[in-house]
Amino acid sequence: MGIRVAMVGCGAVGGFTAGHMVRNGVDVTLIDAWPDHVAKMNRDGLSLRGVTEQESFDVPVRAIGITEVQNLQKEGPFDVAFISTKSYESQFAASLIKDYLAPRGFVVSLQNAINEERIASVVGWHRVVGCIASSISAELEAPAFIQRHVPIRGDSYTVFRAGEAHGRITERVELVAELMRHTDSAMATRDLWGERWSKLVVNSSHNGLSAATGLGGNGMATHDAARRVQIRMAAESIQVGQALGHVLHVKKGTEPAQWIAAAKGDAKAMQGIEDLLLAEVGSRGEGQRPSMGQDMLKGRKTEIAEINGHVVEKGAEVGIATPLNAAMVDLVQRCERGEIAPDPKNIEAW
Amino acid sequence: MGKRIAIIGAGAVGGHVGGHMAANGEDIVFIDGWPEHVDAMNRDGLHLTGVTAAEEITVPVKALHMSDVQSLSKGRPIDIAFICVKSYDTQWATHLIKPYLAPDGFVASLQNCMNEEFIAAIVGWGKVVGCIAAKISVELRGPAHVNRNVPLHGNAHTVFRAGEVHGEDTPRIREVARLCAYTDSAMVTDNLWGQRWSKLCLNASGNGVSASSGLGAADIANDPHLRLVKIKLAAESIRVGRAAGFTLEKMAGIAGDVYEAAADGDAAARKIIDDAMIAAGQKGNPDARPSMGQDMAKGRRTEIDYMNGLVVAKGQENGIETPTNEGLIAAVKKVERGAAVADAGLLAGL
Numbered sequence: 001m002g003i004r005v006a007m008v009g010c011g012a013v014g015g016f017t018a019g020h021m022v023r024n025g026v027d028v029t030l031i032d033a034w035p036d037h038v039a040k041m042n043r044d045g046l047s048l049r050g051v052t053e054q055e056s057f058d059v060p061v062r063a064i065g066i067t068e069v070q071n072l073q074k075e076g077p078f079d080v081a082f083i084s085t086k087s088y089e090s091q092f093a094a095s096l097i098k099d100y101l102a103p104r105g106f107v108v109s110l111q112n113a114i115n116e117e118r119i120a121s122v123v124g125w126h127r128v129v130g131c132i133a134s135s136i137s138a139e140l141e142a143p144a145f146i147q148r149h150v151p152i153r154g155d156s157y158t159v160f161r162a163g164e165a166h167g168r169i170t171e172r173v174e175l176v177a178e179l180m181r182h183t184d185s186a187m188a189t190r191d192l193w194g195e196r197w198s199k200l201v202v203n204s205s206h207n208g209l210s211a212a213t214g215l216g217g218n219g220m221a222t223h224d225a226a227r228r229v230q231i232r233m234a235a236e237s238i239q240v241g242q243a244l245g246h247v248l249h250v251k252k253g254t255e256p257a258q259w260i261a262a263a264k265g266d267a268k269a270m271q272g273i274e275d276l277l278l279a280e281v282g283s284r285g286e287g288q289r290p291s292m293g294q295d296m297l298k299g300r301k302t303e304i305a306e307i308n309g310h311v312v313e314k315g316a317e318v319g320i321a322t323p324l325n326a327a328m329v330d331l332v333q334r335c336e337r338g339e340i341a342p343d344p345k346n347i348e349a350w
Numbered sequence: 351m352g353k354r355i356a357i358i359g360a361g362a363v364g365g366h367v368g369g370h371m372a373a374n375g376e377d378i379v380f381i382d383g384w385p386e387h388v389d390a391m392n393r394d395g396l397h398l399t400g401v402t403a404a405e406e407i408t409v410p411v412k413a414l415h416m417s418d419v420q421s422l423s424k425g426r427p428i429d430i431a432f433i434c435v436k437s438y439d440t441q442w443a444t445h446l447i448k449p450y451l452a453p454d455g456f457v458a459s460l461q462n463c464m465n466e467e468f469i470a471a472i473v474g475w476g477k478v479v480g481c482i483a484a485k486i487s488v489e490l491r492g493p494a495h496v497n498r499n500v501p502l503h504g505n506a507h508t509v510f511r512a513g514e515v516h517g518e519d520t521p522r523i524r525e526v527a528r529l530c531a532y533t534d535s536a537m538v539t540d541n542l543w544g545q546r547w548s549k550l551c552l553n554a555s556g557n558g559v560s561a562s563s564g565l566g567a568a569d570i571a572n573d574p575h576l577r578l579v580k581i582k583l584a585a586e587s588i589r590v591g592r593a594a595g596f597t598l599e600k601m602a603g604i605a606g607d608v609y610e611a612a613a614d615g616d617a618a619a620r621k622i623i624d625d626a627m628i629a630a631g632q633k634g635n636p637d638a639r640p641s642m643g644q645d646m647a648k649g650r651r652t653e654i655d656y657m658n659g660l661v662v663a664k665g666q667e668n669g670i671e672t673p674t675n676e677g678l679i680a681a682v683k684k685v686e687r688g689a690a691v692a693d694a695g696l697l698a699g700l
Contacts (some may be wrong), residue, residue, distance in 0.1 A: 033416035035385030066383030066416045070651040074687055086420070088449055091472070095442035121541065122441070300419035305449075337424055 003079040005179070006031060006100070008093040010041070010063065012138040013110060014084025015146045019046045020183040023059045029072070030063040031097070038063045040144035049096060049147045069096055077102040080175070082110045082131075083119060087306035091114040094122035101127070108162070108176055112203065112291065113306040114196045116165055130192045131162040131176055132199060136184070139294075152184050159184040163192025197241040198249045200307065203290070205234035208308050208328045210293030212335055214342035217288040221277045225348045229324065231273050232350075235263030236322045237311045245317040251276060296342055304332040324350065352377050353525065355431040356422075356450070358443045358586055360387065360396075360413060362488040363460060364434025365496040366543060369396040370532040371408040379422070380413040381447070388413045390494035391645045399491075400498040419446055427452035429524070432481075437463040437656035438613060444472040451477070458512070458526050462553065462641065463656040464546040466515055481512040482549060486534070489644075502534050509534040513542025544597035551591065552601055554658045554675065555584035557642035561652060562681040564692030571631020574624075579700045581623055582674040584611030587661045593668035602626060628631065654682045674700050 003026075007018040010032040010283075021028050021075045030046075032038050049056045051065045064071075083090060088346045094107060101107070106127045109115045120128045136159055137149040153159050154184040160180035162173045180186035189195055206220055213219070213226055220226045241248050248256050253276060262270035292302040308325040315322035327350070334340050353376070357368035360380040372378040380396075382388050391413040399406045414421070422428065431447045433440060444457060451457070456477040459465045470478045486509055487500040503509050507639050510530035514523050517540040530536040539545055559570060559580055570576045588606040591598050604623060611619035645652045658675040665672040677700045684690040 033383070033419075035388075035415055035417070037417075039385070065385060070436070071649070073651050088420070088448075089680075091445040091448075092442050095445050098441075099438060122445075298422070299424075301423040333423075 002069060003027070003175075004076055004102075005029070006078040006081040006097055008081060008083050008097050009089070010037065011084065012146055012245040013133050013136060014082065015046060015140060015144075016136070016138045016148060017082070017084070017110065017133075017180060017183045018047060018125075019048045019059050019061065019146070021179055022061050023045075023057065026179065026182070028061070028172070029078075030061050031066070031069060032063060032273040033066050034143070037140075037143040038065045038112030039070070044144060047145045049145070051148065051151050055148065055152060059123060066096070069100070072100040073230045077105060079105050080108060080172075080179070081105065082108045083115070084110045085113055086301070087113040087115050087118075087303045088301065090118045090306075091122050094119045095271035098123050108174060108189065111147075112199075113303055114200060114310060115306070116192075116196075120165075125165060129162060129164060129173055129310055130196060131160055131180065132189075132192075132195050134159055134161065134199065135273045143304065154185055158187050161189040161192075161195055162186065163189040163195065165192060167193075191247060193244075194247040194249070197237075197244070197246040200310065201231060201234050201241060201248060201250065204237045204308050204311050204325060204328075205230045207290040207292040208302070208304050208332045209233070209347065210290045211296040211302055211304070211329065212331045212342055212346050213344045214293070215289075215344060216286065216297075217284045217290065218281045218286060219344075221281050223344055225350065226344060227274055227277055229271065229347050229350050230277070232263040233308075233324045235321070236315070236325050240311055240315040240318060240320045240322060243320050244314060292332070296332075302332055302336060304329050304336075308332075354426050354452075355529070356381060356428045356431045356447055358431060358433050358444070358447055359435035359439070361434060362490045362496055363483050363486060363489060364432065365396060365494075366398060366486070366488045366498060367434070367460065367530060367533050368432065368481070369398045369407070369409050369411065369496065371529050372411050373407055374532045376529065378411065378530075378659070379428075379460065380411055381419055382413060383415070384493070385415060386493040387490075388415050394494055397495045401494070401501050405498065405502070412507050416446070418490070419450070422450040427455060429455045430522075430529075431455065431457045432460045433457055433465070433469065434460045436651070436684060437461055437465055437653045438651060440465045440468050440656075441472060448473055456522060460530075462549075463653060464543075464550055464660060465656065466542075466546075479512065479514055479523055479526060481510055481530060482539075482542075482545055482547060483530075484509055484549065486510065504535050507535070508537050510536035511539040511542075511545055512536065513539040513545070515542060517541060530659050541597055541599075543600060544591075547583065547587075547591040547594070547596040548599040548601060550657065550660065551584050551587040551598070551606075553640070554587045554661050555580045555601075557640045558652075558654055558658055558678045558682045559583070559697065560639050561642040561646045561654075562678065562685050562692055562696050563694040565694060566636055567634065568631045568636035571627045573694065576694060576697065577624055577627050579674065579678070579697050580609075580627070581609060581612045581620070582700065583658070583678060584674045585609045586670070586675055588663070590661050590665040590668060590670045590672065593670050594664050642682075652682060652686055654679055654686070658682075 005028045008031045017179045045058045045060040108129045110131045122189045162176035167190045177186040204283045258269045295302040308328045311325045312322045357364045358381045360382040395408045395410045435443045460481045488498045512526040527536040609617045642652045661675045681696040
């Protein structure tokens, strides 16, 4: 294909997709801040594991650390730079790679949350594309070792959705989708914002909650207070998203209006959604917990400011009150600093 | 409780200055992208050497890899963040530390060139101060080892000049000067911009000439054409600085007017500067090379875009032509990319 690709941030999603691209002959430079990870990738290659033998392989890659980035100016510039860092490192990553982009090169946010605006503040809107990785369920378990916990989805479910901020289908989003297809199913979407915000609704409803309570997916569904807090937080996020003009897709079998009604005290609407959440318990492993719950267990900084904080910030812009999201930001940050321990009691009075 | 200080970029200047702060009991955390350097600092302490045995110290310090910066979210926030990276790394370094700044925390540019404006674009003008390190002559010799090549200047020459962008004398700028005074003489300046630009004029006229010609100080001083190129570079830079409204200081003891007159063909002015350059070339180490020459020798990216590039950019903003600076940038970049070998001939047409 003759294009040069950079992957900035080679954790679960970045490392997994970069490894698949390299295996299929794409020229990818992997950039990461974790010294042991970079050293091991260069020495032994990147080990990717899926749920079946066919999905598991080792691939030699070229990885560089942060200090080596300045040497990139001696090489040809990048046509595509994926950013796959944590959200709070988006501007850092965009600034890091900006000088090494080709004149028509662009940056793809392959991240959680909604970081296109943050990246655009560094490189300009004309150079930003978004790509959602939905239900990829990969994890960086050790240096140069990434495990995917779910089978390849293929035609049954489209994992990657690449889109322009303006929604037109362009050659470059088709290119991004093609690059992602080396990993799993991918498409170009006309509605990046709606997809991003729909995903944010889900993440804002349970991700911080898991971090603040210590509960996993099943625990949050079966704990009465936690279950209802999820629904009420989602309703806040839905209202903000709609006020911003996004078309939202919520849990199968529900409409956005039902969530808003439930949060406003409509008992029947609430019961309907609660039944759906409870029905999911059987289909999920006991150990499953959203990314922020994992971050808290590992002692890492969470994306609370970019997920629930984003809902609060955008809510203020459009005049929608988001008290639960605001309280969640505060609560998770207190847990992060070690001032209080994650516990379901933290939200029982909400 | 004392201030919590982060040093982003523990290279020659950052390591040297931060090491002296740590040795005097200040609460310092170093952040650096070179893995071996960080590991050695944590394991063995930071080893500082100078021209006399009395200046040699080894200080136990705390240093973070880039991937561990996120752990700062757990501790007290950073009150003062010294940015000591190369100029082209300024923006990402600022983005990296921004989330961990205290509400009244601020960023101090302890760098070459003039990067306050780039930092302000990220954290706001209210959170930026500058600090010049003049004639400090330090060098990162290897992991955790910084050597200073010149004796302490003390009262003979004030090494550090810390200034607010508005020039007022504030408690926080005094704090910056106090912290730098552990290393060598320091003062608060009310003319940060003028001092920065004066130093930039000096660097813009010398650094790139050395890097693109491959010559040391003595050979450059003895070459009439290279002396003229230096005069033209200085005169353009001085004109731009004046147009931008900066109060400039004498350069190498000679007023800016003399450089401008010499560049315009005034023989008397030309003789004054020629004599001074030749005299300076006979003093000191004949092979001494400024930082850009060192970068080139190490195969690192140079700061040319932020040095002569800034002269050109500010010239455009203020309607001043800078053809010599543009020509020099082209020559340096050729050598940087490996498209030409460093040679005085590259500057023949300037």
